[in-house]
Amino acid sequence: MSTAAAPADHVRTRVAIVGAGPAGLILSHLLADAGIASVVIDQRSREQIESTIRAGILEQGTVDLLTAIDPNTRVHTVGDRHDGIELRFGGEGHRIDFRDLVDRSVWLYPQHEVLKDMLALRLASGQDLRFGVTASRVEDAETDHPRVIATAADGTPLTIEADFVVGADGSRSVVRAAVTGTSKGGYFREYPFAWLGILCEAPPSADELIYSNSENGFALISQRSHDVQRMYLQCDPDADPNALSDEQIWADLQSRVPGTTLKEGPIFQRDVLRFRSFVAHELRHGRAALVGDAAHTVPPTGAKGMNLAIADVVVLAKALVALLDEDDVRLIDEYAETASRRIWKAQHFSWWMTSMLHLTPETSDFDRRRQLGELRSVVDSRAGRTYLAEAYTGWPTGA
Secondary structure (H helix, E strand, O other): OOOOOOOOOEEEOOEEEEOOOHHHHHHHHHHHHOOOOEEEEEOOOHHHHHHOOOOOEEOHHHHHHHHHHOOOOHHHOOOEEEOEEEEEEOOEEEEEEHHHHHOOOEEEOOHHHHHHHHHHHHHHOOOEEEEOOEEEEEEOOOOOOOEEEEEOOOOOEEEEEOOEEEEOOOOOOOOHHHHHOOOOOEEEEEEEEEEEEEEEEOOOOOOOOEEEEOOOOOEEEOOOOOOEEEEEEEEOOOOOOOOOOHHHHHHHHHHHOOOOOOOOOOEEEEEEEEEEEEEEOOOEEOOEEEOHHHOEEOOHHHOOHHHHHHHHHHHHHHHHHHHHHHOOOHHHHHHHHHHHHHHHHHHHHHHHHHHHHOOOOOOOHHHHHHHHHHHHHHHOOHHHHHHHHHHHHOOOOOO
């Protein structure tokens, strides 16, 4: 008796991954290492994925994982290792020495570079990776064969049947509805300020990142490469990024980092980054789970976004291997609780760094002096500096 072939618009795989960001791509690699096939889809083109520029401070654990995946990773040749950051307040700089405090570091390596690396590796290994595919919903998440209902790049319907579905599809996740019951269900906080971010043609103004609390508002002096720099200044969430001239932006930035003379250059990109925190009410339901921005978002102050996504993936990959290869449900049943411990620690750290460094419209004279006292308590105490260094460089996986 012959078996009819599945229609061209129906795909069968073990794990369907929606989203080809760092979380989805790294998960596909970890699963492949364990012999578990997956299909990864993303509504964007490869060019769009690789050209979406986002921040890139990688924790020690993230770099260790990328190195294990590819010993020749460009993190160590193109990226820059940073062994500390500077807190600037009261017109003085105070270095937080990561190596001395916790013997760990972070690496400046933009997210789009991680994506270029992972896309090349996954495609070279034969990964079923489909661009321009738009997922509309997940069905039958309560069963052993959940399905992703999607539309292929050419407009034809596509159904992906799997043993498990993972939503790595960002803050506007489609998979989230199958996990939480709604696409918006979660714990949410919005902050009353944003960052005006610029990219400029200039050499670095400092060897390490400067987080500056000033009477004129917060500023972050960051980096991108030897000749392109990324800088941020606190602004209103509804600010027009094009309202200020280059000269006004440089004057404002300089006023917020007294003691450092910034190296100026032509500004070729501007954007306003709103500050929001979100954690989905549920991280897993039946045979569907969320990772990365689909599960949570954090303010950028603590440099946790991509690192937290990858930490989710490490936990979920182990759980999926146990479930699919050994029929052991213990780790998948514990996934939400295990991942949530780190998620909420990261939420707290991001909130703490944000509240300690930024002024709000309601900040009183008392609040301002208390904030400076908090900063002084951190930099004057080895225990305080150690907590900041430990959280910034990243906790062990599962912690």
